[in-house]
Ligand SMILES: Nc1ncnc2c1ncn2[C@@H]1O[C@H](COP(=O)(O)OP(=O)(O)O)[C@@H](O)[C@H]1O
């Protein structure tokens with residue numbers, strides 16, 4: 566009897582890879598309960614995603630996640646029976662990671678809307694980790710105002726506690742909220758999460774590994790509570806272009822708001838705005854991507870890679 570020959574490295578590759586066409590053929594019977602108007606409403610500034618892209622990328626993803634969530638629920642119930650415990654419902658937790666300006670928020674919002682339309686999981690909550698950034702005053706005190714988005718700029722303990730409590734079935738847990746306009750935490754508003762069927766946690770660093778404690782032992786990481794995780798990937802030079810293009814657009818929208826922290830950038834001409842955006846990108850977002858975010862890509866269950874026109878062209882799903 567002969568077996569197919571595989572090299573050791575191919576056998577050890579934990580991912581199975583799809584191109585756009587082969588991915589889109591998966592889960593042909595999964596419905597797509599969204600309209601063009603929904604997609605326009607959900608997409609982020611500068612993200613050209615349309616219903617055709619949602620059909621090709623998110624319909625199969627939605628089918629796959631239904632399968633995973635159902636299997637995880639069944640395992641949870643079987644485990645409770647084995648342990649002689651009363652089966653409690655626990656939310657299915659999904660992490661969405663990737664660079665600033667890669668389009669994580671569009672992806673996370675689309676997933677939320679698709680999953681809300683499944684009969685098994687009508688209650689889907691989405692939180693973004695920016696709510697756990699320290700307020701600007703605290704960042705200033707710690708000398709971290711120029712490091713927003715770096716792991717140390719977040720209250721990681723509070724974020725970990727939040728995700729652990731939601732996963733643990735707490736009735737009501739609340740998270741702080743970040744405001745891009747004032748560039749700070751909103752002092753008197755919080756997002757309340759009440760026992761969702763699914764929790765999506767979106768942010769730059771959600772796949773960061775656990776930190777070592779002073780005594781050398783590892784603490785836990787938020788990703789320890791994830792049932793599934795997605796890394797939205799693209800070439801760094803493409804993401805930089807999307808960041809700069811978005812910055813130019815923000816001049817006429819968010820920056821023009823008198824309350825905007827970036828009000829001073831609203832009147833910059835194109836050349837000055839490009840220079841400013843490139844300066845912020847090169848000093849903050851590019852180093853954070855290279856040092857902290859990209860190294861976590863290999864921890865994701867699914868890596869979705871965008872081409873220069875924002876369309877997903879490669880999907881890698883962990884099979885090991
Ligand atoms: N300075 C800003 N002012 C207003 N909105 C912003 C600003 N920067 C980013 N945003 C918005 O915040 C959301 C998250 O952005 P970001 O963290 O870059 O992640 P991503 O682009 O991957 O979704 C996006 O919808 C974006 O349009």
Ligand SMILES: CC(C)(COP(=O)(O)O)[C@@H](O)C(=O)NCCC(=O)O
Pocket residue numbers: 665693694695696713714767768769770845849850
């Ligand atoms: C708010 C962010 C840190 C992203 O937060 P996330 O929700 O991904 O944790 C980022 O969008 C940001 O504003 N970075 C600061 C550098 C800049 O102005 O681009």
